[in-house]
Amino acid sequence: MARTLSNMIPIGTLAPDFKLKDTNLNNEYTFEDLKGSKGTLVIFMCNHCPFVLHVLKEIVMIANDYRVQGLGVIGISSNDVEKYPEDSPEMMTEFAFKNKIDFPYLFDESQDVAKAYDAACTPDFYLFDDQNRLFYRGQLDDSRPANGIPLSGSDLRSAIDALIYNRSLKEPQKPSLGCNIKWK
Template structure:
């Protein structure tokens, strides 16, 4: 399992907009469609990645906990399905249902959205405040597959709480996410 660290979008960056199909509902979603009143979490994930599978149940629990508090959630898969067919839309729907995702799971076929966010790994998390500016980018928590560290979502939960309270999240508290590299199209 090759490990890739997230590139850490500069804090204060405005959320890049997108218009992508939801693999679950079939409807096209934009950033405005998924944005929460108090903040928005944009996640780059995929179906096959052991790092995503490792946190998927707790990720769904975090969304269920914070969505009612005004945080919008969206997941995006940007992998090249020629290289990873199991990351295609029909399997994305199954994955979302298996883990009880309450948020849209969008398919970025052109990979333009991943590039706009400078996403490089799965999972890769980008939390934006109510103003649409990046407040946090980093890891879900310190747990990794085959580690003794429990999956808690501690880093992300602390960041979500800070955004809800209107508190800044210190840059030194933002640890890069780690996971599988996004499978880019050749050329």
């Protein structure tokens, strides 16, 4: 597990479109298909990363709390499944069911989507406004596995609230930290 920081791409960057298979429903979706009326949260994640496992319940709560307010939530796994078979589409389906992931969990087999977003780690969070422009990229909160800081989702929740309620966003935005994406 390489501790990797997210790449802090410029605020205002347009969301790269994609067409990926949802491992929960076996349908293909684009960003446009899944975006929310108020904004869209794209999360690069995977099944085995200890950083993702540490924050997963909070991610699911955030998705459930904000989906009803017009936020689209999309999970994407881009890991090389030849080297990491626990991240295969079949295992993603099982993982989503076991962890009550109700949002689309998409498989980026070619890794082109991760490259288009300049994703570096899992979890990696990208919050886009209703015009598909990047509003926030950064961490969920300061909690990490074994650092003793309670999980709150405070940074991401504050960003989502600012987006939905048209408030200014606190600066600076801190990068996420997690396992590196497992490139082919």
